[in-house]
Amino acid sequence: MKRIRLGWALGLAVALFMILFPLYILFKYSIADRASIVTGGRYPEPLWPFAPTFEMYRYLVSRGDFWAAGVTSVRIALYTVALSLTLGAPAAYALARYRFAGYGVLIFTLLSLRLFPDIATVIPVVERFYKPPLNALPVEVQVALAHTLLSLPYVIFMSIGVFQGIPKDLEEQAAILGCSRLYTFTRILLPVAAPGLAAGAIYTFLLSWNEFIFAYYLTFTNPEGATLPVYLLRVMAWTPQKNLLAALAVVISVPVILFSFLVQKYMQAGLTAGAVK
Amino acid sequence: MSHVVLRGVGKRYPNSQRFAVRNINLELARGEFLTLVGPSGCGKSTTLRMIAGLEEITEGDLYIAGRRANDLPPKDRNIAMVFQSYALFPHMTVAANIVFGLKVKGVPPAERQRKLEWACELLDLKGLEHRRPAELSGGQRQRVALGRALVLEPEVLLLDEPLSNLDAKLRLRMRTELKNLHRKLGLTVIYVTHDQAEAMTLSDRIAVYDNGRIVQVGTPEEVYYDPVNRFVAGFIGAPPMNFFDGWLEGGAFVTGGVRVPLGHGLQPPREPAGAVTLGVRPEDLTPVYEETPGALPGRVAFIERLGSDDYLVVEVAGILAQARVPAGTRVESGRPVWLVPRPGRVYWFAGDEEGRRLR
Numbered sequence: 001m002k003r004i005r006l007g008w009a010l011g012l013a014v015a016l017f018m019i020l021f022p023l024y025i026l027f028k029y030s031i032a033d034r035a036s037i038v039t040g041g042r043y044p045e046p047l048w049p050f051a052p053t054f055e056m057y058r059y060l061v062s063r064g065d066f067w068a069a070g071v072t073s074v075r076i077a078l079y080t081v082a083l084s085l086t087l088g089a090p091a092a093y094a095l096a097r098y099r100f101a102g103y104g105v106l107i108f109t110l111l112s113l114r115l116f117p118d119i120a121t122v123i124p125v126v127e128r129f130y131k132p133p134l135n136a137l138p139v140e141v142q143v144a145l146a147h148t149l150l151s152l153p154y155v156i157f158m159s160i161g162v163f164q165g166i167p168k169d170l171e172e173q174a175a176i177l178g179c180s181r182l183y184t185f186t187r188i189l190l191p192v193a194a195p196g197l198a199a200g201a202i203y204t205f206l207l208s209w210n211e212f213i214f215a216y217y218l219t220f221t222n223p224e225g226a227t228l229p230v231y232l233l234r235v236m237a238w239t240p241q242k243n244l245l246a247a248l249a250v251v252i253s254v255p256v257i258l259f260s261f262l263v264q265k266y267m268q269a270g271l272t273a274g275a276v277k
Numbered sequence: 278m279s280h281v282v283l284r285g286v287g288k289r290y291p292n293s294q295r296f297a298v299r300n301i302n303l304e305l306a307r308g309e310f311l312t313l314v315g316p317s318g319c320g321k322s323t324t325l326r327m328i329a330g331l332e333e334i335t336e337g338d339l340y341i342a343g344r345r346a347n348d349l350p351p352k353d354r355n356i357a358m359v360f361q362s363y364a365l366f367p368h369m370t371v372a373a374n375i376v377f378g379l380k381v382k383g384v385p386p387a388e389r390q391r392k393l394e395w396a397c398e399l400l401d402l403k404g405l406e407h408r409r410p411a412e413l414s415g416g417q418r419q420r421v422a423l424g425r426a427l428v429l430e431p432e433v434l435l436l437d438e439p440l441s442n443l444d445a446k447l448r449l450r451m452r453t454e455l456k457n458l459h460r461k462l463g464l465t466v467i468y469v470t471h472d473q474a475e476a477m478t479l480s481d482r483i484a485v486y487d488n489g490r491i492v493q494v495g496t497p498e499e500v501y502y503d504p505v506n507r508f509v510a511g512f513i514g515a516p517p518m519n520f521f522d523g524w525l526e527g528g529a530f531v532t533g534g535v536r537v538p539l540g541h542g543l544q545p546p547r548e549p550a551g552a553v554t555l556g557v558r559p560e561d562l563t564p565v566y567e568e569t570p571g572a573l574p575g576r577v578a579f580i581e582r583l584g585s586d587d588y589l590v591v592e593v594a595g596i597l598a599q600a601r602v603p604a605g606t607r608v609e610s611g612r613p614v615w616l617v618p619r620p621g622r623v624y625w626f627a628g629d630e631e632g633r634r635l636r
Contacts, residue, residue, distance in 0.1 A: 177378035
């Protein structure tokens, strides 16, 4: 018994270390003063900066193009979440409730969209966006659409399970009480499914926020639409100091954590508690 | 015309050859409490779901309040249904759940409020209006589900095993409350259950299902005292009727190698018969401890004590039979005993699979 617990603790410690150590390195660099990172090999890099400073953060915050990229990123991520759920939730509901010929093939095809590496699919996809009618869309919407393409299979797949977990009795009761199918879906099923769908929303937000390749190709003729990862590349292009890059990396991570915390509130256990039995 | 009529109603599922239920004929008067009872998978829930409009009717006709309802969507049938699972909307408060149907139907808010208060008063839900289903006990959820159905003032109230998710004590209480509600409101109710005790206590009439068909419809007394076949006799009543398989031969009933001369309480059926099953309910068997004509000989196995009554379990020709005895009866096991059937309470059934009652 004791040995099992010790094993668990050890495993946990290793896992924590693997997660937290890079974060520590990142944060350490982001608040480092110059002497702590440019050692010239005369002394080892310190575990904690000699003179911690938020100078790099102050510099980033003072830059207009950084803010513009941040706002663009948030907007694109939110568009992507909205698009993915609007399209994905009804699709998932249909797949959860109805069995039809070719069901398995359809599910497999959906998932197989994600079997190809992004780098392989980026050219045909982006090419579409360079041509009418898609090229008439605002660039932010273009990027959001491309991100939706990436997230939708996962969102659908995750949401099928959510809808399958909702008892059919609820729908039948709603039908007897006079609800149309659409009314039942929007007033009964969606609210009940919301905690489950939130997981898909977090995933989608993260995906869009991190995504680089599609955003890069779509915004490269139009720097106005650059997201933060694309902005990061632009900053890297002039080989800046480690501490500026680290600060930028930390800043990019913050909204993800905030969004996850926000949405997690809806992810309580027992999503259908009280519905049946 | 009766309030609800089912005429030759049957259901076959799309990818099945076999009818799940067939030839269902039922007529309900306004204000009647009818129970569909039978073992699981016998088709009683399917019948209810066809009346509700949740299953399509494959053949036959359904009339509700004089209108043919076969092709009406559930909402236009003027019915309300309570599911076994209650199917409360978990994201809505008690109040929102109860008035949901009224809201969908476009009933004005003042009217909804009035009905809500009426239901909460009636079902003892006062003070719980703002709770969510997860914060309620099983019995309270049950009453919310009932309230949601009752405020619609349906022509027919359909109840699908509404008590089976409750614990034994609460089930008895809700049974009484249901009976009371039915009386007070004059509701027309179709009730599905596999529990024959619920069927017996609640119903004006009972329809006993077996294997997709109705085998008998009648008042609780009729199905109890005058069963049409061995299945009904065995299904209705607890503890169940004792059955002895055997045959009639030269003025005696022979079962498991034991020859019981006919006479006294044990009168044979008028119609001629060979292989038969003898059925006697536990309360119609009296144990005596000396040889008696027309009695089934056996040995005491043990006593089952229920508190209010005890049941003497007797081995008769290799079969364990039960006889009701006064509480506190003491008999040592292994003692020879003769079970005397009460005259007029002896049932004979054909010895084949169908088990038709012989009269």
